[in-house]
Amino acid sequence: MVRPPYLFWRVDDVTALTPNLLRLLELFGGYGYPACLQVIPGQLDPGLPGSLREVGRSLGVSLLISQHGYTHANHGGELYEYEFGPARSRSLQSADIRAGGQILAGAFGPDFFPAFTPPNNAFDENTLTVLEELGYRVLSQEGRRYMGKYSFADFSVNVDALLDFETLEPTPLPALCHSVASLAFPGSVTGLMIHHELMDERAFHILHELMSWLRTRSDIEHTTFQHLAEMI
Ligand SMILES: [Zn+2]
Secondary structure (H helix, E strand, O other): OOOOOEEEEEEEEEOOOOHHHHHHHHHHHHHOOOEEEEEOHHHOOOOHHHHHHHHHHHHOOOEEEEEEOOOOOOOOOOOOOOOOOOOOOHHHHHHHHHHHHHHHHHHHHHHEEEEEEOHHHOOOHHHHHHHHHHOOOEEOOEOOOOOOOOOOEEOOEOEEOOEEOOOOEEOOHHHHHHHHHHHOOOOOEEEEEEOHHHOOHHHHHHHHHHHHHHHOOOOOEEEOHHHHHHHO
16 A cells, blocks of 8 residues: 555444443544444444444544454453354354344444454454455454455554553553554554553543644544555
């Protein structure tokens, strides 16, 4: 991708309009940044689609709704947690991914964009084959990107915006700014991951500061999976 450094915000584990999600969306609205919300279909609060439409309108925030697994169950073990991975056959994975997509497409209608984020950022070759078969447009995981072999695009996150998962401590602002600055160059796509339900007061403060710092980087374009997928 030639042109600006692109950046997207991926918000994981969305199920309901909780106080933390509302607070987060107020921040996005205030800065005018779009958010890619990853909704867990099997835990969906039936009121969420209506609430998000209302909040999106009133806050002027652009929201893209995509799929975060099916139920977010752990079918792995304590050491390697996953919903989609080696212990799940291709047909089991296919049934779960398809069922989850149908729930979200039914609940959100045209607001649902077929991007898939596997829980725990874990998946195997079967997961990728199923996503291809079911016509998903985007995979978003963490780390190395899969481009070329499949027809979906891979827009994975490369910065955990707020947490060190070992300690559950917020990442200090200078480290976050350094990570983004080292990744954001023309033609690049930087993905920031947020787990809003784990955020405390300090984490919200740091996020506010990070968003404020990003305003000084006017070369960076804040975008969504859908926009990125349409560009390639
Ligand atoms: Zn998750």
